Amino acid sequence: MKILYICTHNRCRSILSEAITNHFAQPHLTARSAGSQPAGVVHPLSLQYLAEAGIATAGLKSQSWDDFEDFEPDVVITLCDSAAGESCPVWFGKAIKLHWGLQDPSKLSGDEAQAAAAFRHTIALIRQRVEGLEKIAVLERENWSAALQKLTTAPA
Numbered sequence: 635m636k637i638l639y640i641c642t643h644n645r646c647r648s649i650l651s652e653a654i655t656n657h658f659a660q661p662h663l664t665a666r667s668a669g670s671q672p673a674g675v676v677h678p679l680s681l682q683y684l685a686e687a688g689i690a691t692a693g694l695k696s697q698s699w700d701d702f703e704d705f706e707p708d709v710v711i712t713l714c715d716s717a718a719g720e721s722c723p724v725w726f727g728k729a730i731k732l733h734w735g736l737q738d739p740s741k742l743s744g745d746e747a748q749a750a751a752a753f754r755h756t757i758a759l760i761r762q763r764v765e766g767l768e769k770i771a772v773l774e775r776e777n778w779s780a781a782l783q784k785l786t787t788a789p790a
Contacts, residue, residue, distance in 0.1 A: 635771035635778070637665045638707035638729070644669030644696045645677045646740040647713040647756070650684065654760045655767070657689045662771040663764070666707075668699035677740045683753035708775075709767075709782065714738065730779050734763060 637655060641648035648667035655665035673696045681691045710729045713736050736759065739752035766785040770778055 635663050635709060635767070636705065636707045637663055637709045637711060637767070638699070638702055638705060638726075639665060639667040639711050639713060640669065640699060641667070641713045642669050642671050643673040644698075645673040645675060646680050646738055647736045647760075649676050649680050649694050649696070650757060651711070651713060651760050651764075653684050653689050653691060653694055654757065655764050658761060659764050659768040659771070662768050666702055666705055668697050668702050670699060672696040672698050679740055679749060679753055683750070683757060687754075687757055689757075708778070730782055732782055736760070 639648040639651040639655075644667055648669065652665045652667035655663050659665075676691075676694050676696055681694070684691050684694075707726070707729045710726050710731050712731070712733045736756060737752075739749065739756045742748065742752045744752075763785070767782075770781045770785065773781060
């Protein structure tokens, strides 16, 4: 199953999701991430807390969804409210589209301990959802849509 995670600036939540998916769910899932208005840089705390969790960060970069026209994702997952409301490119075609609203840990105000807690919580939540995705990826493709909708609506 090929997944494209979308977040407007592609610097935190979508980056975390890409890295976590590729770390824990290979070979069943292959993930990329992109944004409609990419920031051009990955948030440094995203890299820091991924590394802390033992997840590789090499090759992660903030990029446009236009760079993935040839990727042909099976599933497109938006992670932020502003990305959920955007018109997706036509080339997403028959991809199953889901929305996983995640609070942006890079935008929370507070001290270093609060930032660490927010990133660790977000990483744990994404990992939990990726475990669900991995179980769905081994199903027959015609069963993906219904199973993904159940995963999306399941309590986190």
